[in-house]
Amino acid sequence: MSAVEETSLRIANMSIRGAGRIARAGASAIGDFARTYEGRELDGFIRDLGKAVDTLLASRPTAVSLWNGVHAAIRGAEDCTSLEEAVSLVSGNADRFVEDSSKAVKRIASIGARRICDGDTLLTHCNSSAALGVIKEAHSQGKDIKVYATESRPWRQGILTVNELAEAGVDVTLVIDSAVRSVMKRIDKVFVGADTITSDGVLINKIGTSQLALAAHERRVPFYVCAETYKFSPMTLFGDMVVIEERDISEVVRPGEVPDSVKVFNPVFDSTPGRYIDALITELGMMSPGSVYGVMAEQLGPTVFSKE
Numbered sequence: 001m002s003a004v005e006e007t008s009l010r011i012a013n014m015s016i017r018g019a020g021r022i023a024r025a026g027a028s029a030i031g032d033f034a035r036t037y038e039g040r041e042l043d044g045f046i047r048d049l050g051k052a053v054d055t056l057l058a059s060r061p062t063a064v065s066l067w068n069g070v071h072a073a074i075r076g077a078e079d080c081t082s083l084e085e086a087v088s089l090v091s092g093n094a095d096r097f098v099e100d101s102s103k104a105v106k107r108i109a110s111i112g113a114r115r116i117c118d119g120d121t122l123l124t125h126c127n128s129s130a131a132l133g134v135i136k137e138a139h140s141q142g143k144d145i146k147v148y149a150t151e152s153r154p155w156r157q158g159i160l161t162v163n164e165l166a167e168a169g170v171d172v173t174l175v176i177d178s179a180v181r182s183v184m185k186r187i188d189k190v191f192v193g194a195d196t197i198t199s200d201g202v203l204i205n206k207i208g209t210s211q212l213a214l215a216a217h218e219r220r221v222p223f224y225v226c227a228e229t230y231k232f233s234p235m236t237l238f239g240d241m242v243v244i245e246e247r248d249i250s251e252v253v254r255p256g257e258v259p260d261s262v263k264v265f266n267p268v269f270d271s272t273p274g275r276y277i278d279a280l281i282t283e284l285g286m287m288s289p290g291s292v293y294g295v296m297a298e299q300l301g302p303t304v305f306s307k308e
């Protein structure tokens with residue numbers, strides 16, 4: 001099995017998970033593909049690079065970070081005039097994406113931590129490195145905080161979250177997903193991550209995120225989304241809908257637990273409209289969901305629509 005196939009498999013089976021991590025893994029796999037390429041022709045390299053991209057992107061459909069990471073790695077390859085130039089460009093692009101992505105998570109931590117006050121009780125969902133970076137930074141600054149973390153069925157990424165926070169010395173309480181509305185009366189601020197943010201400011205994140213947002217909205221609890229700007233989806237600018245991944249029913253019920261006639265629906269992400277989001281915390285600073293279009297249009301350049 002090639003390294004690209006192996007990375008793709010590890011993303012599909014969730015050994016590598018979380019939007020930032022899968023983006024970095026995808027970009028690194030493309031960088032490794034370029035560095036270890038054994039062919040001698042530029043045309044063959046470009047063709048095989050395209051196949052590697054398709055293999056990686058087939059692994060998980062929802063997080064646009066993977067698409068952005070992989071495309072950042074291959075940017076400009078088709079304009080190269082020699083194999084050596086293409087290999088060096090792609091491997092350099094991949095390394096830069098991984099480095100910039102890690103820096104973005106740190107910058108988000110430092111910006112977001114300013115929103116956390118001494119004595120705050122926070123709620124988080126699933127296992128987001130961007131959101132946990134913010135919380136751990138506030139804790140390391142000496143702020144006295146408490147955190148509630150949801151279990152996040154069916155994969156129970158909340159177990160990773162409580163372990164990570166406990167290891168950092170944070171006072172953390174695990175709750176089941178259906179306790180969210182009930183615990184909201186104890187919460188001062190909610191911090192979650194993002195898999196994708198659309199051009200009109202809709203958040204796509206772990207299933208259940210939208211119910212945290214609704215419950216927070218009901219009690220006027222600020223709801224913050226911690227997201228690197230490579231979680232912004234350029235495809236949505238062109239009208240594409242985000243594909244919500246549905247995973248195998250074996251993640252929800254054990255074999256024989258329910259009759260075969262019972263259908264099981266296992267969507268793993270949901271959508272939260274921008275009106276329930278107080279702010280996005282990005283490496284470019286705090287912004288409103290309504291600012292996403294402008295940031296994306298600027299990143300893509302003024303001729304983006306005329307290129308179609």
Ligand code: RUB
Pocket residue numbers: 017018019020021063125126127128129130131155157192193194195205206207226268
């Ligand atoms: C993970 C999830 C996380 C985002 C952001 O889902 O929804 O909130 O990916 O994570 P899954 P990060 O476990 O299904 O991949 O901030 O680490 O990019």
